[in-house]
Amino acid sequence: MSVHKHGDAGPGCAGSCCLKVTDLGVNFGSEEILHDVSFHLHCGEIVALIGPNGAGKSSLFRTILGQIPHTGTIEFQRAGGDKTRPLIGYVPQSPSFDRGDPVSVFDFFSAAIHRWPVFLPAPKKLRERVKTCLARVHGDALMDKRMGALSGGELQRVLLALALEPLPHILVLDEPLSGVDIDGEKQLLDMLDEIRTNYDLSILLSTHDFATLDQYADKVLLLKHQILKVGTPAEVLSSPEFQAVFHLDLGKGGRR
Amino acid sequence: MEWWYSLVELLPFEWAAPGSMYFMKNALLAVLVISPLFGLLSTMVVTNRMSFFSDALGHSAFTGIAIGTLCGFADPMWMAVLLAAVFALLFTYVRRRSHMASDTVIGVFSSTAVALGIFIATLDGGSFTKFNSLLIGDILSVEPEKIGLLAVILLVVILLWLAAFNGLMLSSIHPALADSRGIRVFWQEAVFSMAIAVVVTVSMTWVGLLVINSLLVLPAAAGRNLARNMRQFHLFSILAAVVAGIAGLMTSFHISSSAGASITLYLALWFALTFLFRQSRAS
Numbered sequence: 040m041s042v043h044k045h046g047d048a049g050p051g052c053a054g055s056c057c058l059k060v061t062d063l064g065v066n067f068g069s070e071e072i073l074h075d076v077s078f079h080l081h082c083g084e085i086v087a088l089i090g091p092n093g094a095g096k097s098s099l100f101r102t103i104l105g106q107i108p109h110t111g112t113i114e115f116q117r118a119g120g121d122k123t124r125p126l127i128g129y130v131p132q133s134p135s136f137d138r139g140d141p142v143s144v145f146d147f148f149s150a151a152i153h154r155w156p157v158f159l160p161a162p163k164k165l166r167e168r169v170k171t172c173l174a175r176v177h178g179d180a181l182m183d184k185r186m187g188a189l190s191g192g193e194l195q196r197v198l199l200a201l202a203l204e205p206l207p208h209i210l211v212l213d214e215p216l217s218g219v220d221i222d223g224e225k226q227l228l229d230m231l232d233e234i235r236t237n238y239d240l241s242i243l244l245s246t247h248d249f250a251t252l253d254q255y256a257d258k259v260l261l262l263k264h265q266i267l268k269v270g271t272p273a274e275v276l277s278s279p280e281f282q283a284v285f286h287l288d289l290g291k292g293g294r295r
Numbered sequence: 296m297e298w299w300y301s302l303v304e305l306l307p308f309e310w311a312a313p314g315s316m317y318f319m320k321n322a323l324l325a326v327l328v329i330s331p332l333f334g335l336l337s338t339m340v341v342t343n344r345m346s347f348f349s350d351a352l353g354h355s356a357f358t359g360i361a362i363g364t365l366c367g368f369a370d371p372m373w374m375a376v377l378l379a380a381v382f383a384l385l386f387t388y389v390r391r392r393s394h395m396a397s398d399t400v401i402g403v404f405s406s407t408a409v410a411l412g413i414f415i416a417t418l419d420g421g422s423f424t425k426f427n428s429l430l431i432g433d434i435l436s437v438e439p440e441k442i443g444l445l446a447v448i449l450l451v452v453i454l455l456w457l458a459a460f461n462g463l464m465l466s467s468i469h470p471a472l473a474d475s476r477g478i479r480v481f482w483q484e485a486v487f488s489m490a491i492a493v494v495v496t497v498s499m500t501w502v503g504l505l506v507i508n509s510l511l512v513l514p515a516a517a518g519r520n521l522a523r524n525m526r527q528f529h530l531f532s533i534l535a536a537v538v539a540g541i542a543g544l545m546t547s548f549h550i551s552s553s554a555g556a557s558i559t560l561y562l563a564l565w566f567a568l569t570f571l572f573r574q575s576r577a578s
Contacts, residue, residue: 104475129475134468139573140342141522147468150461151476157461158338158529185523198472 057082057241058209062111065098072098075265080241085255088245090262091284096245100211104129128202130212133194136187144197145169145182152204176200176230192223212244228255249276296439299324318435319548325437326540328445329498332452334536336491337515338529343467347398349491350508351405355382356496357429357504358412365415379492387485432503434554448497452490463487503555513562520569535565
């Protein structure tokens, strides 16, 4: 595998701002999902997005991916002042596979990265390429397993490997830690750190796991339809806004 | 067709004898074209959980024929093809645009289509009996030029499969992920739905509206019990459709049953066997 260096074929933004979201708003019909959302995502940074269910985390991701119409601006800045749309690697919330679905990891992966029809015997080169991609997340042994037979952590690694091919400028992960056990979580977080240092790309992820935030996140965004608090993990977790959002919700749940 | 007749004459069956039973020889060729077609489409119907949808398409095809007959077309099939294609497009649009559960959307469309079909067919005290043949189907009535048409459709579907299957599969697994990789999810689904619409409508006359959906569901449903990847899935699905197609036709010839129903029963039996196999492997 070739090593992508800063500014070469790989992504590079030389410390400049990679993603700048200003006054973003999203409405579904009359329902306001997001409003006045502004934040920056810098190069090589891991930013964690937290917030209660229904706060608009997935909608924010899909808006950044260009799948949902919005107000406000999303600007991308790349090396050399290039402002064209960068490649965004997207790791969706774990799709559900039936245990019996006849889709192997290779089928899924090759269908996404190549035009060769997956119902025909695969050329050797394509198998090699998929294997190389999976090896990036130490998942090359999973290639002929069925998607439905993977554990939560294995599925996330396969999805991550897919998001890294082709190598994106920004990596967006929607709740990568849900449905993943403790070992899998540690492995996944180490891998994200490795990816960040190796490829110098920006990572934006959403999570409900606050305990591990300070181990990897450079910055935390607290979102509930708007950005309530931005800061280091320690700052956000100790803020009154965080207490208000989560304690209030817990209180409501407790009284039921 | 001469090449086919002389080829069939090599078979050791009484109906294969030279100069006789051309309807049976035509039917065999038609089955050999239709069954891989359904086997192929079946894989995506099952993967994309669209078996109820393909059933509804059959209903809309009937409505198309009723409208075509009303308008006095000599061959109302083209009207039906057009209507089924429009129906498929409309359905894909509504499914993407509304937050209604997909089976509810299909239920609404399907019942409306059937009601409209019956309404038109029985307008002015018209009798429904002339449509009975569509419900059961008769493969023995297939004409050589229609086999040619089916062969062209088979070719088009194979080309579609080669060009679009990857995108289709990814769209059915995760639309947002597919979209993030530059796949136009809506058009993928729309084109696939229209392909089913055309195939169902064109083959309805020979297979029979009441059993046509089983051909779109059973081959892949059984294949899914055995397959571990997409290659095996397609292989099993197409093989099951072809073998059941030939067996069903032979059975119907010998005991004078409906060919469509016989084929379906063979597929159902095959499904039951694969299901048991899967259960035994799981435990």
